[in-house]
Amino acid sequence: MTLTDKPIPQPLHWHVLGAGAMGCLWACAMAMQARDGASGRAQVSLLLRHQAALLSYPGHIKSSAMAQPVVMPAHTTGGNVVDLPGQIDNLFVATKAQDTLPALTGVAKYLTTDCRIVLLQNGLKVQREVSQQFGAERVFCLSTSHGAWLRAPFDVVHAGNGETWLGQLTPASDDSAARQQALLAVLPAQQLNIRIDDDIAARLWRKLAINCAINALTVIHDCRNGELLRIPAARQTLTRLCHEISALLQAIPAAPAIDDLFTQVQQVLMVTTDNISSTLQDVRRARDTEIDHLNGYLCELAAQHGLACPVNKAVLQQMRVLESRAKQAAQHTINQRPLT
Numbered sequence: 015m016t017l018t019d020k021p022i023p024q025p026l027h028w029h030v031l032g033a034g035a036m037g038c039l040w041a042c043a044m045a046m047q048a049r050d051g052a053s054g055r056a057q058v059s060l061l062l063r064h065q066a067a068l069l070s071y072p073g074h075i076k077s078s079a080m081a082q083p084v085v086m087p088a089h090t091t092g093g094n095v096v097d098l099p100g101q102i103d104n105l106f107v108a109t110k111a112q113d114t115l116p117a118l119t120g121v122a123k124y125l126t127t128d129c130r131i132v133l134l135q136n137g138l139k140v141q142r143e144v145s146q147q148f149g150a151e152r153v154f155c156l157s158t159s160h161g162a163w164l165r166a167p168f169d170v171v172h173a174g175n176g177e178t179w180l181g182q183l184t185p186a187s188d189d190s191a192a193r194q195q196a197l198l199a200v201l202p203a204q205q206l207n208i209r210i211d212d213d214i215a216a217r218l219w220r221k222l223a224i225n226c227a228i229n230a231l232t233v234i235h236d237c238r239n240g241e242l243l244r245i246p247a248a249r250q251t252l253t254r255l256c257h258e259i260s261a262l263l264q265a266i267p268a269a270p271a272i273d274d275l276f277t278q279v280q281q282v283l284m285v286t287t288d289n290i291s292s293t294l295q296d297v298r299r300a301r302d303t304e305i306d307h308l309n310g311y312l313c314e315l316a317a318q319h320g321l322a323c324p325v326n327k328a329v330l331q332q333m334r335v336l337e338s339r340a341k342q343a344a345q346h347t348i349n350q351r352p353l354t
């Protein structure tokens with residue numbers, strides 16, 4: 015073999031689907047990640063939903079974690095305006111849970127047959143659906159306690175340093191362990207403190223259970239996390255919710271048992287006492303919440319298994335009313351604005 019016959023190493027190319035808070039945070043971390051044994055940095059492209067977002071994209075992302083803006087190309091995925099120049103080998107999906115399947119469908123024809131799909135969403139519903147639809151072997155799930163928010167479009171603040179766990183919903187095997195290791199090697203493992211979890215499903219279930227106990231209640235009581243322990247009515251519903259969620263998990267065959275859910279929830283509420291839950295933030299901004307992937311999903315699972323879940327159902331119903339009221343109020347404000 016002559017020198018010129020040598021296969022040219024393909025640069026790692028990440029496509030980040032969804033350039034919100036998490037998409038921007040991860041895209042920057044990936045772009046700055048020097049690859050082991052390779053001279054260049056990973057190439058990163060953003061996939062945006064709308065042409066309008068593309069037109070407003072300044073050509074770079076600012077991240078509070080980076081000294082300099084990080085330059086990267088962007089393309090659109092919405093409607094018929096996909097303008098990707100090539101195929102996708104590595105897809106990082108950073109949309110909200112309810113947007114994930116439509117977003118993936120929008121780029122499906124660009125995915126190579128062995129494209130890795132990495133999911134970051136809250137909940138467990140979409141991870142299961144995508145694994146089923148796209149093949150569990152190429153789908154990877156993350157569970158992260160990092161926090162991020164957008165100061166402005168494409169300008170992200172890394173608000174809370176945390177950890178990230180990586181795994182697959184496939185049964186544990188040497189193959190899946192090797193796939194996870196290979197992925198870990200090309201992710202910004204140090205920057206975002208990423209580790210492999212051999213039982214990511216159990217971790218996602220636990221997070222789902224905790225989010226189902228906390229998030230909707232913060233909307234119903236319009237309060238910060240810690241206040242759920244201090245407002246008597248909130249604490250009472252929290253106790254009943256934890257009890258019901260534990261019983262549901264006990265009865266759903268694929269779920270792990272969580273006996274001390276209230277204690278775990280209490281610990282989370284104490285550590286995050288001043289936080290405003292993501293669901294409350296969404297309602298305050300009149301944005302779609304991920305509630306259908308939290309208490310909504312638990313209620314779906316309960317129905318599938320013939321289990322009663324009156325507390326979750328009541329919370330879900332209240333959430334839907336409050337969510338729609340917030341959207342109506344926002345629409346009203348828009349309608350009241352004088353035309354300029």
Ligand SMILES: NC(=O)c1ccc[n+]([C@@H]2O[C@H](COP(=O)([O-])OP(=O)(O)OC[C@H]3O[C@@H](n4cnc5c(N)ncnc54)[C@H](OP(=O)(O)O)[C@@H]3O)[C@@H](O)[C@H]2O)c1
Pocket residue numbers: 031032033034035036037061062063064091092108109110111113116117118120134135136158159160161162163164292304
């Ligand atoms: N932020 C955090 O601190 C945090 C922490 C842990 C976990 N998470 C999870 O991470 C996920 C993302 O959260 P986030 O806070 O980054 O949400 P976000 O700021 O709302 O970002 C989601 C982005 O996805 C975009 N999007 C939706 N559909 C799309 C499509 N078809 N094609 C391309 N882009 C599309 C949205 O665009 P539009 O603006 O056009 O809607 C938005 O820019 C959620 O599941 C969340 O629960 C977030």
